[in-house]
Amino acid sequence: MWPAAKLKQFRTNLLAWFGRQQRDLPWRRTKDPYAIWVSEIMLQQTRVAAAIPYYERFLAAFPDYRALAAAPEEEVLRQWAGLGYYYRARNMQTAAVLMRDMGGFPREHAEILKLPGVGAYTAAAVTSIAFGLPHAALDGNVLRVLSRLFASKAGRKEFAQLAETLLDQQLPGDFNQAMMELGATICLPKNPQCLLCPVSQMCQGRAQGLQHEFPAQKVKAKNVQVARDLFWIERNSEILAWQRPADARLMPGFWELPEKDHLPDTELLTAMGQFRHGITVHSYLLRVWSASVPLEVGNCSWIAIAQLAHLPISTIFRKALKIAVKANRPARTFGAAVGN
Numbered sequence: 001m002w003p004a005a006k007l008k009q010f011r012t013n014l015l016a017w018f019g020r021q022q023r024d025l026p027w028r029r030t031k032d033p034y035a036i037w038v039s040e041i042m043l044q045q046t047r048v049a050a051a052i053p054y055y056e057r058f059l060a061a062f063p064d065y066r067a068l069a070a071a072p073e074e075e076v077l078r079q080w081a082g083l084g085y086y087y088r089a090r091n092m093q094t095a096a097v098l099m100r101d102m103g104g105f106p107r108e109h110a111e112i113l114k115l116p117g118v119g120a121y122t123a124a125a126v127t128s129i130a131f132g133l134p135h136a137a138l139d140g141n142v143l144r145v146l147s148r149l150f151a152s153k154a155g156r157k158e159f160a161q162l163a164e165t166l167l168d169q170q171l172p173g174d175f176n177q178a179m180m181e182l183g184a185t186i187c188l189p190k191n192p193q194c195l196l197c198p199v200s201q202m203c204q205g206r207a208q209g210l211q212h213e214f215p216a217q218k219v220k221a222k223n224v225q226v227a228r229d230l231f232w233i234e235r236n237s238e239i240l241a242w243q244r245p246a247d248a249r250l251m252p253g254f255w256e257l258p259e260k261d262h263l264p265d266t267e268l269l270t271a272m273g274q275f276r277h278g279i280t281v282h283s284y285l286l287r288v289w290s291a292s293v294p295l296e297v298g299n300c301s302w303i304a305i306a307q308l309a310h311l312p313i314s315t316i317f318r319k320a321l322k323i324a325v326k327a328n329r330p331a332r333t334f335g336a337a338v339g340n
Helices: 004-021 032-045 048-061 065-070 071-079 087-102 108-113 120-131 140-149 156-166 171-185 305-310 315-328 331-338
Strands: 224-230 240-242 268-279 282-291 301-304
Touching: 004 156, 004 171, 032 048, 032 087, 048 071, 048 282, 065 087, 065 315, 071 087, 071 120, 108 120, 120 171, 140 156, 156 240, 224 268, 224 315, 240 305, 282 305, 282 315
Parallel strands: 224 282
Antiparallel strands: 240 301, 268 282
16 A cells, blocks of 8 residues: 555545536535435436436435335335336335434444445445545445556455545545546546546556556446337227236336237237337337227226326336327327426
């Protein structure tokens, strides 16, 4: 590890840069641990730019843990719709109920770590930013910075120890955010902006001309192409859909459009349009068809189209809805559901 003087210079350079160059993000304008926690949970699997409007809408709907704890689960899922990984929303509501029962947002690192859906990174981020507690946050961005800084392909445990050693004990929240910001805006995965980096002179990866070699590259899984047909079936201002069961592994409680497996005897009438949708390594081509009204609806249900804006519908359903509007139906028929 570096001598004390070099370590001090690193912290000084990094924090000065962060003070000048940090992005103006809504969760950086507050010290409310609830709001910071919401942002960190959203950012676990979502890009910053995509998360901002969801963050603002979610806080408007549930401004504190009491509101989140008291809300119907269906409404929580509806507000989360489009962010994916819906277990995050369920874990958050479960955690909010625990907060309500304990009388407030926990202030200790060990207690926050016990909340559903909270791991080492999230607990460190929330406690350092909201409460100024000295816990180093290690996410993918920080790991990449450390790997290049020390020209190391060590394991996560070793990097976690390095992060704790580098941490500015007096300004842990700013330091953690500065490290994450450096990885997100300068120390980029494929094209690191070394000439703009405030600590480039201390970076062993750059000194060796090997910054692109770190961290160790993971082998990407092969992309799987899948085509699916969605049935758009209307009747008297109603749409036929099915709801995922409450114990489903993926998106429990969300409404979906039926497919051939749900309505095997339904006749396809007109191709309305198509769109692509990616889920992990799967790339789906979704074709939307108007279809005949079946005599038997199976496990599907008729839903008033006007109610779609108030139900948790999947992103695929939402994209198909926009296809239907473009095809031959006035947008006003579908109300707010089109724009969500």
